Every structure is written in structure tokens, then in C-alpha cells.
Amino acid sequence: MFIGAIGCEPLQLKRVNLEHSRTIDVYKRNGGYDAIKKVLGGMSPDDVINEVKKSALRGRGGAGFPTGMKWSFVPKDSPKPKYVVCNADESEPGTFKDRYLMERDPHMLIEGMLIAAYALGARINYIYTRGEYRYLINIMDAALDEARSAGLLGEKILGTDFSCDIYTHTGAGAYICGEETALLSSLEGLRGHPRMKPPFPAVSGLYACPTVVNNVETLTAVPDIIKMGGEAYQKLGTEKSGGTKVWSVSGHVNRPGVYELPMGYVDMEKFIMEDCQGILNDKKLKAVIPGGSSVYIMPAADITGKGVRMDYEGLVAAGSMVGSGGFIVMDETVDVFESTKNLIEFYKHESCGWCTPCREGTDWLVKVFKRIARGEGRPEDAQLILDLCDNIEGKSFCPLGDAAAWPIQSAIKKFPEDFKRHLAPLTMQTETEVAAD
Amino acid sequence: MSEQFTPNNPLPQEAKLPAEIASFSPAVEAEIDAHLAKYPVKRSAILPLMFIVQRERGYLDPPGVAYLADRLGVRITDIWEVATFYSMINTKPVGKYHVQICRTLSCKIMGAGKITEHCAKRLGIKPGETTEDGMFSLSEVECLGSCGTAPMMQIGFDYHENLSAEKVDEILDSCSRGEYRYSMKS
Ligand SMILES: Cc1cc2nc3c(=O)[nH]c(=O)nc-3n(C[C@H](O)[C@H](O)[C@H](O)COP(=O)(O)O)c2cc1C
Ligand code: SF4
Ligand code: FES
Numbered sequence: 001m002f003i004g005a006i007g008c009e010p011l012q013l014k015r016v017n018l019e020h021s022r023t024i025d026v027y028k029r030n031g032g033y034d035a036i037k038k039v040l041g042g043m044s045p046d047d048v049i050n051e052v053k054k055s056a057l058r059g060r061g062g063a064g065f066p067t068g069m070k071w072s073f074v075p076k077d078s079p080k081p082k083y084v085v086c087n088a089d090e091s092e093p094g095t096f097k098d099r100y101l102m103e104r105d106p107h108m109l110i111e112g113m114l115i116a117a118y119a120l121g122a123r124i125n126y127i128y129t130r131g132e133y134r135y136l137i138n139i140m141d142a143a144l145d146e147a148r149s150a151g152l153l154g155e156k157i158l159g160t161d162f163s164c165d166i167y168t169h170t171g172a173g174a175y176i177c178g179e180e181t182a183l184l185s186s187l188e189g190l191r192g193h194p195r196m197k198p199p200f201p202a203v204s205g206l207y208a209c210p211t212v213v214n215n216v217e218t219l220t221a222v223p224d225i226i227k228m229g230g231e232a233y234q235k236l237g238t239e240k241s242g243g244t245k246v247w248s249v250s251g252h253v254n255r256p257g258v259y260e261l262p263m264g265y266v267d268m269e270k271f272i273m274e275d276c277q278g279i280l281n282d283k284k285l286k287a288v289i290p291g292g293s294s295v296y297i298m299p300a301a302d303i304t305g306k307g308v309r310m311d312y313e314g315l316v317a318a319g320s321m322v323g324s325g326g327f328i329v330m331d332e333t334v335d336v337f338e339s340t341k342n343l344i345e346f347y348k349h350e351s352c353g354w355c356t357p358c359r360e361g362t363d364w365l366v367k368v369f370k371r372i373a374r375g376e377g378r379p380e381d382a383q384l385i386l387d388l389c390d391n392i393e394g395k396s397f398c399p400l401g402d403a404a405a406w407p408i409q410s411a412i413k414k415f416p417e418d419f420k421r422h423l424a425p426l427t428m429q430t431e432t433e434v435a436a437d
Numbered sequence: 438m439s440e441q442f443t444p445n446n447p448l449p450q451e452a453k454l455p456a457e458i459a460s461f462s463p464a465v466e467a468e469i470d471a472h473l474a475k476y477p478v479k480r481s482a483i484l485p486l487m488f489i490v491q492r493e494r495g496y497l498d499p500p501g502v503a504y505l506a507d508r509l510g511v512r513i514t515d516i517w518e519v520a521t522f523y524s525m526i527n528t529k530p531v532g533k534y535h536v537q538i539c540r541t542l543s544c545k546i547m548g549a550g551k552i553t554e555h556c557a558k559r560l561g562i563k564p565g566e567t568t569e570d571g572m573f574s575l576s577e578v579e580c581l582g583s584c585g586t587a588p589m590m591q592i593g594f595d596y597h598e599n600l601s602a603e604k605v606d607e608i609l610d611s612c613s614r615g616e617y618r619y620s621m622k623s
Contacts, residue, residue, distance in 0.1 A: 001586055091580060093543065135621050138621070172488070173523050346580070
């Protein structure tokens with residue numbers, strides 16, 4: 001598997017291929033902990049937030065919310081403790097970048113969190129890692145111990161008045177705990193159900209205190225922003241999508257991997273066909289899901305020769321989204337009905353059950369898809385599926401409902417042939433029988 | 438604006454714990470104390486502690502649940518409520534080797550189905566079952582963040598990636614012979 005940068009100097013992936021890259025020595029010898037020194041050497045919390053604002057860094061967890069703005073929502077005058085929580089739940093199908101960032105360069109995350117904690121006035125901070133990534137928790141714990149011994153964590157860091165600690169926390173197998181409010185419920189020791197927003201976590205988050213939840217890759221971008229300045233970082237990318245982005249690539253490509261590209265990289269076709277070395281076994285490209293499973297599927301026709309720019313605006317213009325940046329590449333042998341069935345089964349399994357449209361809707365969709373797969377499809381099933389999606393999308397308590405509907409809606413729209421093939425002439429089965437499946 | 442957080446409310450009545458409560462060695466107790474020290478609210482440690490109970494007792498059994506309720510100062514039902522939400526918390530015994538194969542899209546299109554079939558045939562069980570000798574449990578799980586090295590499976594917390602039938606056989610053989618060594622500390 002490839003791991004490296006293309007089209008730019010590696011920032012996030014600067015050290016990942018060095019020997020012993022996860023040790024504090026290698027980190028320090030390669031520019032590590034210079035940013036926190038600069039911050040503690042005379043920047044005010046507002047200075048830090050301003051640099052992050054200038055950098056046009058947008059959240060890499062999926063929603064793409066401007067990070068500097070999110071930080072500035074934390075009330076300064078609140079007497080309550082404040083928390084920075086790193087979202088390392090990484091469960092979006094097709095996404096595995098955070099895993100390699102933490103495995104190979106854990107100190108970069110620690111430094112990013114330290115800077116965030118300084119900017120927000122947070123004393124205690126958590127890294128919420130999905131339960132399956134136990135080995136990463138062990139790696140992070142070892143790195144945190146190293147940092148503590150080096151005086152970079154704990155009381156009076158580097159001899160200043162800034163004190164801060166970071167702890168790891170484990171999830172236990174629930175995709176929904178990647179959603180920030182569900183993550184906070186889980187961190188409080190409850191079932192991982194999402195919470196109503198507002199109040200947003202910045203105002204009332206962990207233990208009802210002001211909390212910033214950021215993705216791993218968002219936080220690991222921060223040390224470089226401080227070192228080079230927000231403006232220089234933004235210029236690496238585009239006006240609205242600053243800096244570089246780390247993409248995960250899986251599926252039918254010759255060279256899957258973790259790729260760092262400048263935001264606004266041109267273009268998606270070149271990326272797949274040249275950088276990822278084209279499609280396995282010389283097959284033809286059929287479709288790409290570019291942002292983790294929750295975004296619209298793109299047919300090859302929307303990519304080939306279209307000069308799709310790889311940033312937030314470019315992918316929306318091309319009919320999809322950056323999401324978590326997880327490319328799932330599919331060749332001509334894939335049946336999009338089957339691939340969509342696979343995903344709706346995922347969402348059904350991961351629906352937390354809190355609200356009716358998502359809990360019942362995803363369950364019903366799976367029943368319909370399974371019936372069709374058994375060869376009992378009917379021409380009107382396409383409409384039935386779309387109606388079900390319509391009753392989930394925008395009507396669910398949290399975005400997981402939308403995330404379940406979007407891939408299906410776009411698959412039916414973009415690959416009608418793959419669905420028609422399964423929708424045989426009407427059988428005598430009634431709707432009630434379907435529901436009772 | 439609603440205050441959403443309700444810290445551990447004092448129990449309305451004295452909680453009755455079942456007769457049998459799990460107990461652990463001083464080393465494990467120290468490990469549990471270290472987790473509790475990380476949080477301003479004890480209840481936050483519920484998942485880390487569940488993993489420890491599970492590791493020590495094979496699964497989250499009723500005496501283990503009673504221990505957690507006692508240690509965290511919450512009701513027995515609070516523990517069950519959380520335990521049943523998370524797919525990695527086992528409320529029933531699992532095999533000595535828990536083979537978990539990813540079934541999600543990237544793995545699927547790279548041949549996860551064949552790997553699952555192969556394991557099922559070899560072990561003589563379907564996903565969701567445990568072999569009679571209690572050696573193996575087989576599960577199909579959702580994306581584990583190894584999509585670029587698909588197909589993949591986890592045994593316990595260990596990742597095994599870029600799988601082929603031969604590679605699976607090698608791993609399962611070493612389990613059967615009792616030679617498999619977990620590389621992951623849990
Ligand atoms: C169903 C669902 C799952 C999510 N999973 C993750 C995840 O695994 N990792 C992550 O960083 N963000 C995830 N998010 C996004 C978070 O809610 C949140 O937007 C993000 O952590 C904010 O950090 P950022 O601004 O740095 O991106 C998920 C959102 C939803 C709705
Ligand atoms: S949309 Fe789904 S995941 Fe979100 S709260 Fe409702 S049931 Fe839970
Ligand atoms: S799809 Fe199998 S690890 Fe991601």
C-alpha cells in the first residue's frame with residue numbers, strides 16, 4: 001500500500017515513512033514540537049485562532065466546517081472547564097487515513113491537540129478512538145507517556161503557565177459514535193445516541209461544558225499552520241479549501257493507499273488513472289464513491305475528461321462531496337445494485353435506533369433490497385426505494401439518516417440499468433408481505 | 438438552553454447487588470483505578486472497564502456487570518443499557534479466537550465473501566456462531582479501517598490484511614495448534 005504525497009511537499013505525511021517515525025526523537029528532529037514552542041513563546045489564544053482562520057482549514061471529519069470559526073464559538077468568559085476532544089472514531093467505510101496518521105506520527109496529533117487546548121483554554125482533553133483500533137490506543141498511550149516525560153504534557157509545559165493533559169478513550173464498536181454529539185454521549189458513559197443541536201458542543205458539549213470536537217487530520221494540520229502561518233498554508237490549496245488533504249483510496253486500483261494532495265488538485269481522472277496507477281487487471285472504471293460511503297456515487301462518465309477538481313467546491317460541482325475523503329473505486333464488474341445493497345446493510349446495522357425514520361426506514365430498505373436480490377424484484381420497487389429514502393432524508397434526527405439515503409438515491413439515478421436488471425415483472429407478493437419479511 | 442448533562446444522580450434507593458460480584462487481582466484493580474483517574478465523572482470509564490472485565494472473564498457476565506455497577510456507582514440496568522448498545526461488548530461467551538471478517542464495500546469487492554465462505558466451511562459454523570469446542574467464533578463485521586489492504590479480518594484486536602485463503606489457513610492452523618500469539622496487548 002502506498003503512503004505519501006503527490007503534487008505537493010508532504011505536510012501531514014512528512015515523517016510517516018521515516019524509520020521509528022513514531023518516536024519523539026524522530027518527531028523533534030524533523031520539526032516536531034516547534035509549533036507549540038512558537039505558540040507558548042508569545043502568541044495569544046486569539047492569535048492562534050486567527051492563524052487557523054486565515055488558513056482556511058476545514059474539518060476533515062466529513063462536514064468540512066471551517067475550523068477557525070468553530071474554535072471561535074467557544075465562549076471565552078465561561079467559568080466552566082473546556083474540552084478538546086479528538087474524533088478518532090474513523091468508521092466511515094472507505095476511510096483509513098486517521099489510522100496511519102496516528103500509527104506513524106502520533107506526536108503530530110499530540111502537538112495539534114496541545115495547540116488547540118491552548119487556544120481554547122482546555123485543561124483536560126480526550127482522544128476518542130474506535131474500539132477496534134486498540135493497537136493505536138497503545139501507540140498513542142506510549143507517545144503520550146513520552147511527551148509527559150519530556151515536559152510537553154502535564155503541569156507548566158515547557159516552563160510556562162500552560163498546563164494541559166491528554167488521555168485516550170476507547171469506543172466499542174458503533175459507527176454512530178463518530179457523530180460528534182453521539183461521541184460525547186459515549187464519552188460520558190452512555191449509549192451513543194446523538195443529541196439535539198443547538199446547543200452546539202462549542203457551548204454545551206462534554207459534561208455540558210464548552211467542547212471542540214475535531215477530526216484527527218484537522219488537528220494534525222494545526223502545527224504546520226502555526227509554523228508556516230495561516231496564509232501560507234491556505235495558499236497551498238484554494239481560497240475556500242486551504243492546505244492539503246489526505247485521501248484514502250481503496251477498491252479496484254493498482255495502488256491503493258493514503259495520498260496527500262494539495263486541495264484543488266487537478267484532476268480526479270489523473271489521480272485515479274496515473275497516481276493510483278489505474279484500474280486493477282486493466283478493467284474499465286465504472287464508478288467512484290469519493291468521500292466515504294455516505295456521499296453520492298459518481299459514474300465514470302462524470303469523471304473521465306471532466307477535469308474534476310479535488311476540493312470541497314470541485315467535488316460538489318461534479319455531483320458528489322469530499323466527505324471524509326475515502327475513495328472507493330469500482331471497476332466494470334461491480335453491480336451497483338449489489339454495492340448499494342452492501343451499503344444499506346451497513347447503515348441498517350449502524351442506525352442507533354433513536355429516531356423512527358432512520359431505524360425503521362433502513363430496516364425496510366434492507367428488506368426490499370434482500371427481496372430483490374432473491375429474484376423477487378418488481379418494476380415499481382425503484383419508486384418504493386426512492387419513497388423510503390425520501391422519508392428518511394431530512395426527516396431523521398441526525399445526519400446518519402441522510403447518509404443512508406444519499407448513496408441509494410444517487411445509485412438509482414446514475415445507474416438505472418443496474419437496478420432495472422433486477423426488477424423483474426410484477427409478482428403477486430403484496431406490500432404487507434414485504435414488511436413481514 | 439437545556440443543560441444536557443446529568444452527572445451520576447444519587448440512586449433513589451439503595452441498589453441491591455446480586456450475591457455474586459466479580460473480583461480482580463490487585464494489578465487489574467490498579468489498571469481500573471488508572472482509567473477512573475482520567476475522568477472527572479466515574480461513569481465515563483464504563484467502556485474501558487467493560488473491556489477489562491471482558492478480557493478477565495471472557496465476556497461481560499452478570500457478576501462482572503454487578504462489579505461495574507458497584508465500582509461506578511450506577512444501577513445494574515445502567516450497565517446493561519450501555520453494554521447492549523456496543524457491538525464489541527459481548528454479553529454472551531465467545532470463542533477463544535474471535536474471527537471477525539469485514540463485510541463492507543471495499544472488502545466485499547476485493548473478495549471478502551470468499552474469505553468468509555472459506556472460514557465458515559473450514560470451521561463448520563456460520564457467521565454469528567461458535568464452534569462446539571469453544572475455540573472459534575465467526576462474525577461478519579463492518580468496515581474496520583483497512584479498506585486499502587482488503588480483504589481483511591481481525592482476530593481479537595489483531596489486524597490481518599491482504600488476505601487469501603492460504604493466508605487464512607495459516608492463521609487458523611496456528612490457532613488450532615495453540616501456537617497463535619496475539620500481537621496486540623489488550
Ligand atoms: C454518522 C456520522 C459519522 C461520523 N463519523 C465520523 C468519524 O468517524 N470521524 C470524524 O472525524 N468525524 C465523523 N463525523 C463527523 C463529526 O460529526 C464531526 O463533524 C467532526 O468530528 C468534526 O470535526 P472536524 O470539524 O474536524 O471535521 C461523523 C458524522 C456523522 C453524522
Ligand atoms: S438518524 Fe439514525 S443514527 Fe441518527 S439518531 Fe436517528 S436512528 Fe440514530
Ligand atoms: S471496507 Fe473492510 S476494512 Fe473498510
